[in-house]
Amino acid sequence: MPSPKAKNPSRSGGSPVLGSSNGRYDFRQGSDPTTARLRCPESPTRRRALSSLLAIDLWLSKQLGVCACEDSSWGSVRPLMKLIEVSGHGIPWLAGTAYCLYKSDSAAGQEVMLNLFMGLLFDLVLVTIVKAVVRRRRPAHNRMDMFATFSVDRYSFPSGHATRAAMCGRFLLAHLVLAAPLRVLILLWVGLVGLSRVLLGRHNVTDVVFGFWMGYCQYNVVEMLWLSPQTLVILWNFF
Structure with missing residues (x-):
C-alpha cells in the first residue's frame, strides 16, 4: 500500500510546482509555507543579453577613444x-x-x-x-x-x-x-x-x-x- 505522504508532497517539505503546463512560471515555497515566490526562468537569459550588450558597449567605446x-x-x-x-x-x-x-x-x-x-x-x-x-x-x-x-x-x-x-x-x-x-x-x-x-x-x-x-x-x-x-x-x- 502506498504511503499516505506520497499523496501530499507538501507535507514532505517538497516544492510543489504551480502554474501553467508549459512551465513558463512556477511558484516555489520558501521557508514560510504561507508565502510563494514567482520565478521567471527567462530572467537569466535577459541578464546575459544585457551583460553582452554592456560588454560590447564598453569594448566599442574603448576602441573609439582614440583622442583620450x-x-x-x-x-x-x-x-x-x-x-x-x-x-x-x-x-x-x-x-x-x-x-x-x-x-x-x-x-x-x-x-x-x-x-x-x-x-x-x-x-x-x-x-x-x-x-x-x-x-x-x-x-x-x-x-x-x-x-x-x-x-x-x-x-x-x-x-x-x-x-x-x-x-x-x-x-x-x-x-x-x-x-x-x-x-x-x-x-x-x-x-x-x-x-x-x-x-x-x-x-x-x-x-x-x-x-x-x-x-x-x-x-x-x-x-x-x-x-x-x-x-x-x-x-x-x-x-
Missing part, C-alpha cells in the same frame, strides 16, 4: 575635439542665450531667447537628476580635464553635451530662419559634439545615443511649455 590622451593614436586631434567639447558646454550656452535675451530689441526675439534659456535650464536639471540616479562611472581611459566640471560630472550616463546639442539643434532649426548651409552646419555640429564625447573617452557609446534621444524629447517638452509673449511681459515686469 596625447599619446593616443589620434592624439594630435585632441585639441580640436576639446574645442568642440567647449562649444557644447552648458555655461557658454546659458551665458550666450542670456546675453542675446538682454540685447534683443524685439518681442519675438526675446520670446525665442527666453524659451531657449528655459530649455537649457530644464536640460541641466534633468541631466543632473538622471546622472545622480544612474551613477554610471566614466570610461576608465577618460582623463578628467574637462572645462568647468561639477561633482555630478564624474558620472557618465547620459551625456549632457549630447542632450544639449540635440535639443539646441532642434530648437535653432525650428525657430531661426537660416539658409541651407547654416542648417547643414548645425546638424554637423550636433553630430560632432556627440562623436567628440566618445573620441575623447568622456562617455560610452550608449551614453551619447541615449543623450541624443533624451535631448530630442526635451525639445518636445519645451514646445509644450512654450512661454507666450504675454507671459514674457509679465516676467519682464516682475524682474
Whole structure:
C-alpha cells in the first residue's frame, strides 16, 4: 500500500510546482509555507543579453577613444575635439542665450531667447537628476580635464553635451530662419559634439545615443511649455 505522504508532497517539505503546463512560471515555497515566490526562468537569459550588450558597449567605446590622451593614436586631434567639447558646454550656452535675451530689441526675439534659456535650464536639471540616479562611472581611459566640471560630472550616463546639442539643434532649426548651409552646419555640429564625447573617452557609446534621444524629447517638452509673449511681459515686469 502506498504511503499516505506520497499523496501530499507538501507535507514532505517538497516544492510543489504551480502554474501553467508549459512551465513558463512556477511558484516555489520558501521557508514560510504561507508565502510563494514567482520565478521567471527567462530572467537569466535577459541578464546575459544585457551583460553582452554592456560588454560590447564598453569594448566599442574603448576602441573609439582614440583622442583620450596625447599619446593616443589620434592624439594630435585632441585639441580640436576639446574645442568642440567647449562649444557644447552648458555655461557658454546659458551665458550666450542670456546675453542675446538682454540685447534683443524685439518681442519675438526675446520670446525665442527666453524659451531657449528655459530649455537649457530644464536640460541641466534633468541631466543632473538622471546622472545622480544612474551613477554610471566614466570610461576608465577618460582623463578628467574637462572645462568647468561639477561633482555630478564624474558620472557618465547620459551625456549632457549630447542632450544639449540635440535639443539646441532642434530648437535653432525650428525657430531661426537660416539658409541651407547654416542648417547643414548645425546638424554637423550636433553630430560632432556627440562623436567628440566618445573620441575623447568622456562617455560610452550608449551614453551619447541615449543623450541624443533624451535631448530630442526635451525639445518636445519645451514646445509644450512654450512661454507666450504675454507671459514674457509679465516676467519682464516682475524682474
